Amino acid sequence: MTIRNFDKLMKPASVALIGASPKRDSVGGVLTRNLLHQFKGPVGLVNPRHADIFGRPVAASASALGFVPDLAVVATPAPTVPAIIAELGAIGCKAAVVIGNGFGSSAEGRALTQAMLDAARPHLLRILGPNCVGLMLPGLSLNASFAHLDPLRGPIAFLSQSGAIITSVLDWAKPRGIGFSCMVSMGEMADVDFGDMLDHLASDPETRAILLYVEAVTHARKFMSAARIAARSKPVIVIKAGRFAETAKAVASHTGSMAGADAVYDAAFRRAGMLRVFSLDELFAAAETLGSGRRIAGDRLAILTNGGGIGILATDELAAQNGKLAELSPGTQAMLEAVLPPSWSHGNPVDIIGDAPPERYAQAIGPLLTDPGSDVLLVLNCPTAVAPSVKSAARVIEAVKKAERPVLVSWIGEQDARDARQLFAAAHIPSYETPEQAVRGFMHLVRYRRNQDMLMQTPPSVPEQFATDLPTAQAAIASALEAGHNLIQGPEAQAILKAFAIPTVESIVAATGAEAADAQRRIGQPVALKIRSPDISHKSDVGGVSLNLESPSDVAVAVLAMRERVERLSPGARIEGFTVEPMIHRATAHELILGLTDDPTFGPVVLFGSGGTSVEVVADRAIALPPLNMALARELMARTRIFRLLQGYRDRPAADLDAVALTLVKLSQIAIDLPDVAELDINPLLADAKGVLAVDSRLRLKPAARPGSSRLAIRPYPRRLEEPFPMPDGGGTLLLRPILPEDEPQLAVAFSRMSPESVRMRFFAPLKEVPPYLRARLTQIDYEREMALVLVGPGPAGQAEIFAVVRISADPDNDSAEFAIAVLDQLAGHGIGTRLMEKIIAYARGRGIRRIVGIVLNENLAMIDICRRLGFRTELESDRADALRVTLDLAAPGPAAS
Secondary structure (H helix, E strand, O other): OOOOOHHHHHOOOOEEEEOOOOOOOOHHHHHHHHHHHHOOOOEEEEOOOOOEEOOEEEEOOHHHOOOOOOEEEEOOOHHHHHHHHHHHHHHOOOEEEEOOOOOOOOHHHHHHHHHHHHHHHHHOOEEEOOOOOEEEEHHHOEEEEOOOOOOEEEEEEEEEOOHHHHHHHHHHHHHHOOEEEEEEEOOOOOOOOHHHHHHHHHOOOOOOEEEEEEOOOOOHHHHHHHHHHHHHHOOEEEEEOOOOOOOOOOOOOHHHHHOOHHHHHHHHHHHOOOEEEOOHHHHHHHHHHHHOOOOOOOOEEEEEEOOHHHHHHHHHHHHHOOOEEOOOOHHHHHHHHHHOOOOOOOOOOEEOOOOOOHHHHHHHHHHHHOOOOOOEEEEEEOOOOOOOHHHHHHHHHHHOOOOOOOEEEEEOOOHHHHHHHHHHHHOOOOEEOOHHHHHHHHHHHHHHHHHHHHHHOOOOOOOOOOOOOHHHHHHHHHHHHHOOOOEEEHHHHHHHHHHOOOOEOOOEEEOOHHHHHHHHHHHOOOEEEEEEOOOOOOHHHHOOEEEEEOOHHHHHHHHHHHHHHHHHHOOOOOOOEEEEEEOOOOOOOEEEEEEEEEEOOOEEEEEEEEOOOOHHHHOOEEEEOOOOOHHHHHHHHHOOOHHHHHOOEOOEOOOOHHHHHHHHHHHHHHHHHOOOEEEEEEEEEEEEOOEEEEOOEEEEEOOOOOOHHHHOOOOOOOHHHOEEEEOHHHOOEEEEEEOOHHHHHHHHHHHHOOOHHHHHHHHOOOOOOOOHHHHHHHHOOOOOOEEEEEEEEEOOOOOEEEEEEEEEEEOOOOOEEEEEEEEOHHHOOOOHHHHHHHHHHHHHHHOOOOEEEEEEEOOOHHHHHHHHHOOOEEEEOOOOOOEEEEEEEOOOOOOOOO
């Protein structure tokens, strides 16, 4: 991951066009005109066949330009591009936009792409494209594309893999007055990809919202890391093409067949805190709604209208979107009674009648903006001859000027409504052409808030600690692979689940009918008989399951019948015998499916849903990316219909939801620890008030191409960094480990035990408390680019507490990382700060980070002394006179961690 030299790509002071042309209708000609049109910096034109173009001198090559361009636009045939990139790199150019096609997926195209990247790499030259429309930066008046229009300047960044979408959106947006901070045609993303662009735009002050048109993601972990960082700071809205494309993926599990590629993308976008939409209209409507910066405290909508019909339309759409209509408080009702005519609707939607003058809108808005039972106000207007729409709009704008909660509006119609919408646009109030669009805008706010809550919430602790027997599971998988078995079922699958503390039924393996009958005798109760074959995944599909067999003779008869059915329905399948299991009678239990499958882009994904033999037909499931914690597991469950049933109804008690969620967490751990598991099904998992029980399970194995957790799109908790930390003077041993999201409450306790002086040294301000959003940000870190080590042990009350924290946060290039450290006053003066700094320095050096930097107040003499002893160099901090900047070069030998 890198945004090195992105200043040259996204803020160039000079540009060169390689392949300039005088042919006005050619790509080179359009690029030439667009570049010369408004850009104020130097523009160099290169074409060996022309001395001048449009009255401008033309150089024969990049080296003959007479200056080094920050950005080069290359519009020449693909075979010429690698040599041109090499020449540009040699003269010091650091960024290029490669327009041409001819690269693609053919063997010749792949070879050209690699040659282009090889030519750029020694010079750290960044490449956008190839096969793209180009780059537009309205803030610089730079149109380095062959688009037919110049975009307006505005706060929206638009990134698209489709060049046709770029030009279509530009044509659609300009007459609507929608402006952009940048429009970037990503092309084939040979170098610069979505992850790089998101990293750049996350900190771009000119960008208030980021829109993505995605066809496919490359480098999933980079994408997820960058998207999660960007989504914390501004709305990231995505439209994904290819939602219904069928896949030709061979699968051996229900999970593999149900977790389609689009569902995985949906899970990834949700986990990253992005908002997904499904049309271009919706994309820009969401940008307008979210780009205003207004956020909602809840999900209850109040509707104010001068027409009952449009209020009903809005309410219907809200119900269709599973939104919540606010219940107005008695106080609000009373205030509305006092100002509205007797014939008003006396409820929500608040219908103030068709003859409502502008002032009546203002009188009703006041109570609705303070109503404790609502979170967002939607104001609707249909045109009447009695009350001009424009005047009503002006009065609404005045009434909501100081509103603390979001206000959305929809003025229906054309002529008067168009003028009203212009007033709303000037007042930065999101406006929609229909009530349905307005409600969808509200739901964008709701869904965005939910995704942001997922990024910032504090998950509950795991209700019970589960110990894993990883060696047993690994040995079972190694044995199966060595024997050439890629499908594990029955007792072998149960053994792996037991190794991760997932409760399962007990199975007895029988090679013959006589052994199966004897197994029933030993069990002593009705049993289930199942076929045992490495070639059969779904046993019930071929008659390979018989239930409620009450005697050995029943089993013997069932064995003969089962063997005949299986041989008829699945000829050629190897039959290795049978498994015999006790029948499980849990009358109030729900049948669930839990599973894993390996997506080619995002790696392992976890599935949850309604299980049983009709699992594909019922199609009630949701998926998520691991690693999961209890909160993420509960959120995954809540996205299914069966979740409502699990909470109990009528005389059926609620299931143990914590046990179900914990099983999902354990399944997530299997995805992390067992890279050779390509698919896993538990179907059914019985869930009731007593807990959970895995009745049937199967695993499909495939030797992992990538070891361990590197397959995951999100880096999991690095357990290998846990280590004992001996305290000085025989003070016992604490645990040093990476921070967890669940540490947020303990972090608040640790802060409360710091002295005001220590707080000021750490945060450079006299804080009374660390606000919840900051505590969440400090504990929910991205292990891909951050690390925080906490020193934990039993506190005065006997509960685990945090005594110290040391952290680094690296830039996207993994080049430089900023450190911070806090140690409770009671441990000061014992060398603990030095030891913790040594630990984090060793970690940074192991990650390949080149230098660690920090800002230290001049009066923090103890920290300055630690930094000097560890080899940091100190200098005055340019941004503040009361602090020093300290820097440690990790390329040089340094102190080893103790």
